[in-house]
Amino acid sequence: MQTILGSGGAIGIEVAKALTSYTDTIRLVSRTPKKVNEGDLLFPTNLDDPAQVMKAVAGSQIAYVTVGYDYNTKLWQEKWPVLIKNVVDACIQHQCKLVFFDNIYAIGGDNVMHITESSPMSPCSKKGDVRAAVDRYILEAVEAGRLDAIIARAPDFMGPVKQTSLTMNLIYDNLLKGKKAQWFCNADRIHSTGYTPDLGIGTAMLGNTPTAYNQIWNLPVDSHAPTGREWVSLFAQEMPTSKAPAGVQVLPGWGMRALGLFVPILKEMYEMRYQYDRDYFFDSAKFNTAFGYVPTTNAEAVKETVATLAAAA
The missing domain is CATH 3.90.25 (UDP-galactose 4-epimerase; domain 1)
Structure with a gap:
């Protein structure tokens, strides 16, 4: 089973569509999940509750985090660190791989002029500080050998869910x-602006490629x-x-x-x-080359x- 935590947004919907190429058991997790594919399993959950996060991840081989909190600094500071800690704990407990759909707010200043996977974390905003902290938390668990995870990054995006x-x-x-x-x-x-169907396909491809784990990847975007x-x-x-x-x-x-x-x-x-x-x-050259992918x-x-x-x- 593959599980999407925060399944109702623009990215969660596209990941759910793309996962049908890899599995017929997709669990959609949110407060009020709605089916994207006919066979989807709906799992209504409050992701603010660590016990419910633990239950949502149980039985999953891969968990995708595509949560999108309201665009509010105070809310991000309050919610993101707790959510990621709870998800990492649940993935470790249930031996589940983690794919974190991330933005590039952890990269700031002139480093945004050419963003690659090796661009340094250099936040210059409060929201960037939050994203850098959760990225580091995931990477520390990976480096300690406790977790297999991917940080899949995307720039601003556009698509049918506007x-x-x-x-x-x-x-x-x-x-x-x-x-x-x-x-x-x-x-x-x-x-640069990503196209949500490409970002969803890329996220699913990474999650289902064992050799992609324990790395940062930029998702496919037109060059x-x-x-x-x-x-x-x-x-x-x-x-x-x-x-x-x-x-x-x-x-x-x-x-x-x-x-x-x-x-x-x-x-x-x-x-x-x-x-x-x-x-x-x-710059998504790493992904495009590794997968032979041509972005829309x-x-x-x-x-x-x-x-x-x-x-x-």
């Missing part, structure tokens, strides 16, 4: 409403990183019915800080502005995303 995608919120949602697309800090800097302005153009080309004005409304760092007094998400994003005021390039191009990813959302409307 609620947790900043790219979709800034561009697609605004264009759909007939408003000008938005971007942070500098729309002429490149910004061409568009600028913010180019991302807007890609969406505009696929949304011809949009009556949004051309161009991009760029919110500078100081504007994020000022508006953050009134808009909670901008208050939370202010410390992450370093991902937008300089180039942000995510950005243009095709946008086309598929817009078509999927249009069909569901």
Whole structure:
């Protein structure tokens, strides 16, 4: 059995789809899990409770953590270290392998200009401090020989489940409403963005490859990183019915800080502005070479995303 902890979000759904290539016994764990595949096993659980985490992992060969807490620093500081400790304890207790779907917040400053698996942990934000701490906790358990685990990293992402995608919120949602697309800090800097189906497939492939364990992996992402302005153009080309004005409304760092007094998400994003005021390039060459994988191009990813959302409307 393979288990997804936090199965209801954009990544959990895509991992569940991809796992059907490897197993017919998939356990979906969340407060109110919903089937992705017909044969999925639903396991309603409060992942804040260590005893319930232990039960959720029991009987699993592989546990995938695709939890997505609300975008709030205080909540992250409170929830993430406890969750990861409980998951690691449960995986050790039940001799279960762990695959942690991670972002790249542990890598800060100019190190985001070319992100590889060997990029140093260099957090420059409170959220980054949290992610670095949980990464180190997993890696320490691996180094001690107590756990087999993978840290599978992804940059910002986009796809048909748009609620947790900043790219979709800034561009697609605004264009759909007939408003000008938005971007942070500098729309002429490149910004790698993963496509959720590729990220889900990559996570499942790693989990089911024994030799991939006890390493950090960057998940598959198109090697061409568009600028913010180019991302807007890609969406505009696929949304011809949009009556949004051309161009991009760029919110500078100081504007994020000022508006953050009134808009909670901008208050939370202010410390992450370093991902937008300089180039942000995510390099997945290690994965692509090891698995012979060709990520979906950005243009095709946008086309598929817009078509999927249009069909569901």
